[in-house]
Amino acid sequence: xxxxxxLTPREALGRALADLGDLRRDVVVLVADxxxxxxxxxxxxxxxxxxxxxGIAEQSLVGIAAGLALAGFMPYALTxxxxxxxxxxxxxxxxxxxxxxxxxxxxxxxxxxxYDGPSHQALEDIALFxxxxxxxxxxxxxxCEVYRAVTASATVKGPVYIRxxxxxxxxxxxxxxxxxxxxxxxxxxxxRDVAIFTTGITLSFALEAxxxxxxxxxxxxxxxxxxVKPLDYAAVEKYAASTGAVLAVEEHMVxxxxxxxxxEYLAQTRPTKMAIMGLKSYGRTAKSPQELYxxxxxxxxxxxxxxxxxxKLR
Amino acid sequence: xxxGVSSLEGLVCKARRYVVLMAGYDPxxxxxxxxxxxxxxxxxxxxxxxxxNVANGAHNRNYFVLSKGHAIHAVYALAAAMGYxxxxxxxxxxxxxxxxxxxxxxxTPFVDVPNSGSLGQGVSxxxxxxxxxxxxxxxxxxxxVTGDGELDExxxxxxxxxxxxxxxxxxxxxxxxxNVQLDGHSEEVLRKGDVAGRFKALGFDVxxxxxxxxxxxxxxxxxxxxxxxxxxIIARTIRGRGVPPIExxxxxxxSRDDALKYANDIC
Numbered sequence: 001x002x003x004x005x006x007l008t009p010r011e012a013l014g015r016a017l018a019d020l021g022d023l024r025r026d027v028v029v030l031v032a033d034x035x036x037x038x039x040x041x042x043x044x045x046x047x048x049x050x051x052x053x054x055g056i057a058e059q060s061l062v063g064i065a066a067g068l069a070l071a072g073f074m075p076y077a078l079t080x081x082x083x084x085x086x087x088x089x090x091x092x093x094x095x096x097x098x099x100x101x102x103x104x105x106x107x108x109x110x111x112x113x114x115y116d117g118p119s120h121q122a123l124e125d126i127a128l129f130x131x132x133x134x135x136x137x138x139x140x141x142x143x144c145e146v147y148r149a150v151t152a153s154a155t156v157k158g159p160v161y162i163r164x165x166x167x168x169x170x171x172x173x174x175x176x177x178x179x180x181x182x183x184x185x186x187x188x189x190x191x192r193d194v195a196i197f198t199t200g201i202t203l204s205f206a207l208e209a210x211x212x213x214x215x216x217x218x219x220x221x222x223x224x225x226x227x228v229k230p231l232d233y234a235a236v237e238k239y240a241a242s243t244g245a246v247l248a249v250e251e252h253m254v255x256x257x258x259x260x261x262x263x264e265y266l267a268q269t270r271p272t273k274m275a276i277m278g279l280k281s282y283g284r285t286a287k288s289p290q291e292l293y294x295x296x297x298x299x300x301x302x303x304x305x306x307x308x309x310x311x312k313l314r
Numbered sequence: 315x316x317x318g319v320s321s322l323e324g325l326v327c328k329a330r331r332y333v334v335l336m337a338g339y340d341p342x343x344x345x346x347x348x349x350x351x352x353x354x355x356x357x358x359x360x361x362x363x364x365x366x367n368v369a370n371g372a373h374n375r376n377y378f379v380l381s382k383g384h385a386i387h388a389v390y391a392l393a394a395a396m397g398y399x400x401x402x403x404x405x406x407x408x409x410x411x412x413x414x415x416x417x418x419x420x421x422t423p424f425v426d427v428p429n430s431g432s433l434g435q436g437v438s439x440x441x442x443x444x445x446x447x448x449x450x451x452x453x454x455x456x457x458x459v460t461g462d463g464e465l466d467e468x469x470x471x472x473x474x475x476x477x478x479x480x481x482x483x484x485x486x487x488x489x490x491x492x493n494v495q496l497d498g499h500s501e502e503v504l505r506k507g508d509v510a511g512r513f514k515a516l517g518f519d520v521x522x523x524x525x526x527x528x529x530x531x532x533x534x535x536x537x538x539x540x541x542x543x544x545x546x547i548i549a550r551t552i553r554g555r556g557v558p559p560i561e562x563x564x565x566x567x568x569s570r571d572d573a574l575k576y577a578n579d580i581c
Contacts, residue, residue, distance in 0.1 A: 028446075028449070049449070050449070052445065052476075052480075054472070054473075054476050055472070055475060055476070055479075057469075057472035057473075057475075057476075059434070059435075059438065059468070059469040059472060060438050060441075060469055060472030060473040060475075060476060062438070063434075063435050063437070063438020063439050063441075063442065063469065063473060064438050064439070064441050064442035064445065064473060064476060065442060066435075066438070066439050066442060067427075067438065067439040067440060067441060067442020067443040067444070067445065067446060068442040068443070068445060068446040068449075069442075070426070070427060070439065070442070070443050070446070071442070071443050071445075071446025071447055071449070071450060072446065072450065073446050073449070075442075089432060090435055090438070090469070093429050093431070093432040093435055094429065094432075094435045094438065094439055097420070097428075097429045098420060098428065098429055
């Protein structure tokens with residue numbers, strides 16, 4: 001049995017694709033000189049005839065993936081999330097308008113690529129793919145969820161964007177549920193006073209924050225949304241109603257991303273006291289993602305403090 | 315049915331009339347570009363290489379990618395000339411309810427790769443399609459039509475490099491080189507340099523033809539289809555061919571009266 005917890009997120013990605021390639025003959029994988037860095041190599045080793053390297057050319061990557069979809073294949077195109085967004089207009093015009101089953105996988109997302117600095121740190125990708133009407137957007141939290149989300153993505157009819165990190169992760173979902181369902185939120189902790197909504201790696205920060213809050217006598221629910229689009233509106237509504245205070249936390253700009261998706265829904269259905277934690281500026285070069293989370297304030301302590309404030313301001 | 319060249323020339327003539335006629339009704343169409351590419355489209359459809367009566371998604375056939383999607387009226391006109399569209403429908407082109415939109419869309423008839431309105435993207439999709447057909451073991455070819463203006467888009471060269479690298483002999487590329495783009499003559503807007511040389515440097519074989527000589531275009535297609543290397547056909551054309559006031563200019567629009575007058579002059 002594959003020990004997903006021991007894999008890095010990108011290894012989980014490569015393994016998931018290689019295994020998917022065993023199950024489905026229509027799966028093809030494309031990279032933009034990123035076969036090694038995305039670990040698509042794991043697919044290429046097992047399915048060399050269905051692997052294509054198009055060179056350092058993201059627009060071409062997305063367009064060729066669209067062409068392969070027109071020929072009846074299910075292409076997974078992989079490159080750094082920061083550079084996938086360079087081909088946003090191709091994602092719009094060549095993929096989304098045709099609702100083709102193209103899967104764009106953006107790796108090294110958020111602060112995962114600490115070494116390379118802000119040019120390589122995608123903090124806008126959720127917003128950019130969420131706005132396209134036909135795209136499904138998956139933001140897994142850890143290696144277990146990367147493997148499961150990639151596997152589940154094959155069942156989606158239209159295009160999918162999958163946001164993946166690099167090597168750093170904090171295992172949090174391996175025992176959280178048995179089956180990954182696209183469009184479903186998972187309750188990681190029950191609570192009455194405030195609901196912390198997470199996507200991606202912020203799940204683990206929120207779980208720690210909930211523990212800190214518990215020590216202060218505050219009961220915080222943690223609800224995890226590995227699918228940002230379609231958002232699990234029932235879960236949003238339920239926890240907004242039961243707690244009356246929603247804090248959304250994401251490793252992404254605070255504008256247009258996951259928190260915005262929650263806010264858009266609540267503002268139009270059940271206006272709820274809400275705060276969004278994330279980034280408001282570009283990243284920095286650092287020695288590790290953890291250093292960046294600290295520097296930019298995405299920490300359990302800050303999440304707990306913000307949750308407490310939200311409750312008091314009610 | 316294979317058509318002889320004389321009837322191909324007749325088809326071109328009839329289709330050119332229809333393109334000009336449409337311009338009298340649809341101020342939003344790209345008249346000049348549709349007129350330059352017409353013989354190329356006729357060489358593809360008029361010889362049976364491409365068929366108007368094929369359902370999208372059918373296998374074991376050839377595919378068409380009009381990457382310079384704004385010239386789609388050349389396809390509509392040829393379809394009408396061959397009896398697959400009525401003149402009544404042509405008059406409706408560009409209307410909100412018409413299937414004959416001003417760029418290839420998902421509901422546009424006779425289009426394998428819709429949404430090629432954004433320049434450069436059809437080239438990549440054609441390359442992906444050709445890769446996919448080869449991977450499926452299908453014998454079909456992909457005929458890709460691009461323009462010299464479109465070659466400004468870096469994406470086209472990204473994907474042509476892939477076509478050369480993977481030796482996609484099932485991709486036949488035709489460049490409608492009409493020397494004019496939106497802002498004027500390419501020499502003034504952005505020099506293209508040695509277009510044939512740029513393709514040769516990537517590893518393509520290049521065949522240069524008079525793009526208004528349908529015989530030459532057909533001969534070049536035959537050559538490309540029998541080549542063991544990917545081939546680019548450079549079709550030298552005149553934008554606006556057949557409508558003197560807009561020939562070799564960036565002009566797109568003519569009045570309905572002028573459209574009817576020039577349509578009559580054509581054949």
